[in-house]
Amino acid sequence: MVLTVGEVHTGLLQHSTSLPPDDVAGILALVPGERVRRSTRPIPYAVSPEVLTGVDCPLATLSGRRAPGAGTAVSRALITGGHVLQASTRAVIEPASAGGRRRLPWSHYLTRPGVLEHRGAWSTDDLRDGFLAPTHAPDVLDLGAIATGLMDDLQLSRRLDAVRPFNTPRTRLRWAVVPPVGDGARRVELAVQDGTLRTLLLSGTPAEIPTIVELCEDLALHDWLLSTLLSLIDRAHVGGGSWARTLGRLRPAVDFLLHLWMPAARLDDGVLDVWAALEHRPGLTRQWNASVQRIRDQLAMATVTLLAREPAVAP
Known part of the structure; x- marks a missing residue:
């Protein structure tokens, strides 16, 4: 079974006023030649092009055993209302498509952007619950670290005056999507783990993943607000x-x-x-x-x- 996981970090843009739309687009231009998607209704909103990050590390499991994994994660950044910055990172976790337990060359994984392959026989439940656990071992997959790095880089943009309007922490939404079971009723389980971390478990089909990603980003934004x-x-x-x-x-x-x-x-x-x-x-x-x-x-x-x-x- 296929498991899709992600993490969204949300925080206040380090700028004293609402950032003008052209500066928003400039900050989010992560990939030369690719456009930043923008809209002004019902509120100014912009999304960066997606970028890939190579991953070669164990995946977290609830059982505590290490599931070797390799592939790429997909990240993008969003700015809402000229004030709120988000970094969103996700990946599809699947059994190795070839080679069994053998680590393949990077050329194989780069042909499957946004997919992490785990080697060996691991249950979806073990991988799902391990990812959603509030704490992880330091050497396992950490999509949050990728999101943090992206946010930190964007906050250093010269387009920002680095004046924090007020002090407020970032929040994190860690989410996982599993296939529907039984009668197909939607599974929705949101938990507040601590002052900054929330976890969300959803059921959905592969075709719904793009809209579920947008849903998680929207939920993370409003939870932060x-x-x-x-x-x-x-x-x-x-x-x-x-x-x-x-x-x-x-x-x-x-x-x-x-x-x-x-x-x-x-x-x-x-x-x-x-x-x-x-x-x-x-x-x-x-x-x-x-x-x-x-x-x-x-x-x-x-x-x-x-x-x-x-x-x-x-x-």
Whole structure:
């Protein structure tokens, strides 16, 4: 059985303002001669050409045994709203197509871009659960390291002023797609592993993989937005300090985040059932809306308080 895995890292672009579209395209021009895909509706969004990274290392397994693997991983970068940078890396894991347990020359693997071949008999469940595990041994496949390297390189672009608008950590979405079983009902399992790592297990057909990749990138974006918004609210110490301090700490949410929340706006209809499942439980949009309303309530209360302090003007 074929297993598709990936990891998406999401963080704030190191630039003091929204990056202009031409600069976005310049940063994402990873491959000379290949175009950067851009759109402006419903929100500015751009995707780089894909790049390949050679991989020759053991694959993680839940059993702890090492599955020798070799091939290439596919990566791309995305910028949304001129503010949010993502790096997305993925690979299809398959049994070795030739040579059995023998490591083949690189020329063989380069003819199959985005495919990692494992040598030996390994179950899909063992490879899947090993990849999705929160921690990995240091010498096994680490798609996250590839994504991290891509993000770090892009943050060094001379088109950026390197001024961080506010401090917020990156988040990671590690995902795996397995073939449907039984009645073909979609499997959707999202887990929050810690403050920055989430794991997602989906079922899907090979034809759905391109749209599932976009789905995972969209989910990673909105998970980062929600996590960052909650962090800003927590750091604002609502009700525990002066209005000026509270509003100052909430201002980045208004300037950089609130207008970016548009889940599934660009997704194919074929994967909207996944978003429907996520909205049912854990209910990302419900939590987002409640948090946004809390910020707006703080702004309204601050306005009322300041108006009440103004001296009355004689008619």
